[in-house]
Amino acid sequence: MPPSGSAAGSTESSAAGSAASGVAVPPPRPAGTPAGLWDRYGRRATDMRLSLTDKCNLRCTYCMPAEGLEWLSKQAVMTKDEIVRIVRIGVNALGVRELRLTGGEPLVRADLVDIIAGIRADHPDLPISMTTNGVGLDKKAAALKAAGLTRINVSLDSLHEETFTKLTRRPFLDRVLAGVDAAWAAGLGPVKLNAVLMRGINDAESPDLLEWALGRGYELRFIEQMPLDADHGWTRRNMITAAEIRELLSRDFMLGTDPRERDGAPAERFEVRRRDTATGEATGPVLGTVGIIASVTEPFCSDCRRTRITAEGKIMSCLFSREEFDLLGLLREGATDDQLASRWQDAMWVKPKAHGMDHTGLGAADFVQPDRSMSAIGG
Secondary structure (H helix, E strand, C coil), X not given: CCCCCCCCCCCHHHHHHCCCCCCCCCCCCCCCCCCCEECCCCXXXXXXXXXXXXXXXXXXXXXXXXXXXXXXXXXXXCCHHHHHHHHHHHHHHHCCCEEEEECCCHHHCCCHHHHHHHHHHHCCCCCEEEEECCCCHHXXXXXXXXXXXXXEEEECCCCCHHHXXXXXXXXXXXXXXXXXXXXXXXCCCCCEEEEECECCXXXXXXXXXXXXXXXXXXXXXXXXCCCCCCCCCCCCCCECCHHHHHHHHCCCEEEEECCCCCCCCCCEEEEEEEECCCCCCEEEEEEEEEEEECCCCCCCHHHCCEEEECCCCEEECCCCCCCCEECHHHHHCCCCHHHHHHHHHHHHHCCCCCCCXXXXXXXXXXXXXXXXXXXXXCC
């Protein structure tokens, strides 16, 4: 394992590694660093999040402005063959063990099925999941499964059409629900649902959303709203915290510790039992599980195992990073696989110890929101 806390390759020094062209280049990691995507703090990234596009057909208030964003050009975005090659390097040379395809909205790529099939042909046993808003999934779920997709995560913040439309600025709830059911029918399970609670909008609906998910065998995960909205309107005061989520769910349910190892997962899982309204105690069998991703108030940076590639082939070592390093440009210049792997390792070596929101709790003043929104990074 690499030396913990080594000063070599610090984030502050990486600016000195910028190429003359202005493209950021990470400083070289120390000699003798083990193979794989290690950082200075002894963490090894084995979970790859790869964005296929920055485009999206929803306009969720916690992610994107109502008018949308200026999209990347087609030429700037990785092609199918470039994606397949980058994944191959990650898996074969750098020890990536699971892949999550993200966006934007992956379903808007016309070649999505071909991308998945290309990756699967190289890696028969690699777990490949995808995060989607579910719009159009009902028409593609079976083909995605046949191409090699393992499972799916669908964003679903409300079961009420009015609330859904208010949050997403699109009246597509029926299409999303159809996509969730189609994913289940196609065998893309466990189907996981991601819900972001917004104060005064959908927070009171959380117990009903969990009831609905449990009744259908879906795995619901509530996510603290993160400061990755394009409008930069996020505030700590308005965010629904993990503690508040647990309190909201306690109206109807008792949450108990899930005996399974968390194993670097972003979500803390809880076993769910029904709460007896008379006694306030748990009653009956375990109904299923619920997860809470508390990136802000209960961060899990010390066990982070993720590496991210944006749609235009930039390496981001942290979802909240303000620094990124170009991989696609190097690939298009004719770099070898070894050169690309080395660039990737250098970029991950300078991963920050933490995202900066956890130094002083909710009052942290040293965190600076990234310029990119979630849709432009790839969650």
